Amino acid sequence: MQTQHRLSVDFPASAITNAIQFDLAGGQCIVIRGPSGVGKTTLLRKIADLDTHDGRIAFDGKPQQSFAAPEWRSDVMFVASDAGWWAPTVADHFGNIDDALPLMARMRLDTEKLGLMPHQLSSGERQRMALIRALTKKPSFLLLDEPTSALDQETTTLVEDVLMDFKQQNIGLLVVTHNDAQAERLADAQITIVKRDQP
């Protein structure tokens, strides 16, 4: 069980959207929805400090700028829907492979996959492995961009179960999804981003 943390997010209005303001507590899941192009992925990237922004984001009240960026991202971790790979084999992307094995079993990924090159995995296998890669780093908050977009219903359920378990351990989840049923299953609260009315 992790100690419970709080992530505060406060973005001023932009040309596309009104101001976006919310707090995410550890052990809570907020789902972000909205039409394509409204900036959902960009919002997650800004919260992870991967894109420059004019928002105010804080971890337990301490502003993002007061952290070294790698330290911030180790704790507030963004996972892209098609996250990249950089080393020869899948296993090379993991510090301690033992942490990954139980999660792989739960998401029905054979251990043989570890010895393969990333491009030899299917897109759904890569998506699950990228999620596991992030989970083994034990962040306090996970920012997930369409985490099950490449998965069938059965594996989606397995992944959601794992996410729910992490939530139980006080991990905060911020999830972008286009899947209504998934939003219902995961969310403690939902935020819908709408395009601002053009004057």
Add this chain to the structure above:
Amino acid sequence: MIALSPLELAIAVLLALAASSLSILLSLGFHRALVWSIIRMIVQLLLVGTLLRFVFSQNLPWLTVLIFIAMLAAASHEVGARQGGRLRGPWQILVSSASISLSTTFVSIFALITVLGTKDWLQPSHAIPIAGIILGTAMNSASVSLNGLLSNIIGERSAVEAQLALGATRWQAFSPLIKRAVRAGTLPVMNQMVGAGIITMPGIMSGQILAGQDPFEAAKYQIFLMLLLSASGVASSVAAVYLTVSRLTDECHRLRLDRLTS
């Protein structure tokens, strides 16, 4: 040394033109570029020959330095030219010139003082060709390295960002790309060294032998220069890659592809 007559040069031009007609025949589309390169090469070399004849006759240190600076400026421009992408604004020329100037200046001064001694080290007939060879290698290495880095970065974007997102520093995230780029930049120098004398007769040595120098003396001279070339090639390649990566990222360890232009 056997002097060439204009007739002999004209025959060589015909040979090169015949090669470019292959491009027309096989519709490979490089004849324009080849003919343009031939014209440029002839004009440039004739001008340089004339200019150097004048500079050598004057033997003025400031003139030697001025020529060196002009060569640096041209090489800095060439490093940034013909790349898949460039750094926006003045950054490309700054990175290019900083990386080749540092390595070339340092290695050239070392070479000249070693060979010519502190008194005569700016004697143009030695200083200009030696600086030119060193500069050429520095330019090639920096250029090949940057080509590797800049043409890969767009495709490797998600790989770099995945590492950053997991908490890597910009240097950790770029380390596979940095390794590949520096290796590519230093490969020509290394190939030149391992092939020297067996696969190719190095330019300086050939030139000295053609000019009547003893082959063993020419070999020693070539060894000396090759060692300097390897130093300047590695230095300019490393400098170009690290300076470019630091500009393609920021202090917050973000990937800044907005600082790149095609």
